[in-house]
Amino acid sequence: MDVIFIEGFVGQTVIGIHESELHRPQPVCIDLQAGLTRSRACDTDxxxxxxxxxxxxxxxxxxxxxxxxxxxxxxxxxxxxxxxxEFGARWVRVKVTKPRKFDDVEAVGVQIEREAPASPGPTSNATLYLLASGMVPRER
Structure with missing residues (x-):
């Protein structure tokens, strides 16, 4: 798997649950990794x-x-x-932090990992052989 990543993206947004967070933008830092099954760009540039x-x-x-x-x-x-x-990643890791949310903490945040839903794979050669011979595989 090829992994594309962005580290240290910093932007401003309104996010939070406390009254002090709901009226003005605050900084958030985003690190992300997005996995692709062998990127075609390796061959095509x-x-x-x-x-x-x-x-x-x-x-x-x-x-x-x-x-x-x-x-x-x-x-x-x-x-x-x-x-x-939107970007076709097969796997992602996303980390979002609020830097200096508290005076005694460098950052607070969350990190998640997700996978794209499995797409139906190609029909196996055995299934094609059975279909061509007039036999239909039974469901289990």
Whole structure:
């Protein structure tokens, strides 16, 4: 698996559950890894055959403005969903932190991992052979 990553993306957004967090943007830091099954770009050398970091960065900026989430968990889940649905990642790891949320803590946050839903695999040669011979495999 090839892994595309962005580390240390910093943006501003309104997120949180406490009154002090709900009225002005605060910094969040996002680290992400997106796995692809052997990127075609290794052979073609074309950006269209992999995940474009610039496009992901732009999408993250848009998400920071548009979302209405309160919890970092839900925000990280949304980032993971975007990487899978919009960018074709097969596996993702997303870490979202609030730096200096407390005076005595460097950062607080969440890290999640998700996999794309399994797509139906190709029909096996054995199944094709049975179908061609007029036999249909029984369901189990």
């Amino acid at each position: 074309r950006i269209g055959d992999t995940i474009d970091y610039a496009a992901v960065r732009e999408r993250l900026h848009r998400l920071l403005v548009e979302h209405r989430l309160q919890l970092l968990e839900a925000f990280a889940e949304t980032v993971a969903d975007i990487l899978i649905a």
